[in-house]
Amino acid sequence: MSESKRPDNLNQYFQAAVSVDNVVFGFDNEVLKILLIYRGAEPYKNYWALPGDLINLESDLDNSAVNVLQSLTGLDDIFMEQIRTFGRVDRHPFGRVYTVAYYSLIKSEDYKVSAQSWAEEADWFPISKLPELPFDHNEIVEFAKQQLKMRIRVQPVGFELLPKYFTLSELQKLYEAILETEFDVRNFRKKILSTGFILDTGLKQTGVTHRPAKLYKYNAKRDYSIISSGMNFDL
Amino acid sequence: MSESKRPDNLNQYFQAAVSVDNVVFGFDNEVLKILLIYRGAEPYKNYWALPGDLINLESDLDNSAVNVLQSLTGLDDIFMEQIRTFGRVDRHPFGRVYTVAYYSLIKSEDYKVSAQSWAEEADWFPISKLPELPFDHNEIVEFAKQQLKMRIRVQPVGFELLPKYFTLSELQKLYEAILETEFDVRNFRKKILSTGFILDTGLKQTGVTHRPAKLYKYNAKRDYSIISSGMNFDL
């Protein structure tokens, strides 16, 4: 059935465009950042915006997201998770464009971002100091932050934002940055260690001007697939 | 900026269609059900499927979802929440159609569903006995179930599925149906009452052949907006 011809009366519906917008989170040991590009094409030329673009008809949606990010920022093969689709009628000045928002987490230090295609620049912005963004991009970022907060509370997210080996204080800073709270050092360590998310590598920091911290790594072997049953209402 | 002309080279992107598919959950005191329609139009004519349709270019996405449901099932003014967008290249035989999935919860007894437009029938199916659905609808339903499970664990969802006044056992059966678990009666009552989600109406069941249960109602006055901070990893 994959080759049937479309009845003519349906043609009117095939006039929309779909774009993808990516919220790429990075972390630099202090603050959460997101990646923006400086648009070198209309609309909103010469504005900083989320790396996003119209997508062609030939790729699966999830692949398009990866491709768009690649083509604008050089970031290759990044795992991206869909957030939701934004479809206000007037959100794009060139016509009816639905945009599917994605987010991803990367260790900023592991990747070199480089503006490409019609992106004139690409750079990290602290999440607390974002410029006014065009389209509904500010709304998208807000939504992505919410989503990330939810996610991190129930899954071992976040290690993607740290170097392969990291200290517990780095991890704690990351959690605090994402959740916008502060944790007690001892309780944080107790809790995070009890989950089995991370493993002691036996290594230590070197060259620091204070007591060197132990280095941990993400425990990829643990099985994270079991979603807890039971109910809990944390309002 | 809302009237700029689109450069010709972008026209190629404006050839996609977007559809909406709704997963409408209902509950009949025993099992969770979802609403399907019997398709009277191609493609997949004469299949049971999610109530969904291509959407026009003139409405905001969220409104389109409501409208589509209305026009196929007569269900009016139902609050729907977006799940995610499905965009495999070959998911629709008539061309490139991205579908945005929504879900909603309704008290089946409060509404009369009636097939309309090209829907020839509309009926409730227990979620455990769904037929094979066309397109990627089975995948969408699966995703919606997951989403609902997540949601109910952190928000006072579910009252939408019960009559205005309900008993605690009805509520418990609902939670058990959604979460696919069983709860201890006493612990369930303790927990649910302690949340302040529900209020004792002072009323009782009548005409039942056993001790009549107290009737409760949803506490709309409580403030459900504060999302808990802190971390919790319930894997």
Added chain:
DNA sequence: CCAAAAGTGTTTAAATTACACCCATGG
């Protein structure tokens, strides 16, 4: 020896679990 961040334990309170019997009604 000073500065800077790492590391560590205990007590208290709160939440969760497990568990069994009596109650009110209609037939």
Added chain:
DNA sequence: CCATGGGTGTAATTTAAACACTTTTGG
């Protein structure tokens, strides 16, 4: 008086929260 589902309390365990001082390194 029987069947049916409604309703209730407590003890034990687990989890979360609060809180302050010592350790290791480089300069």
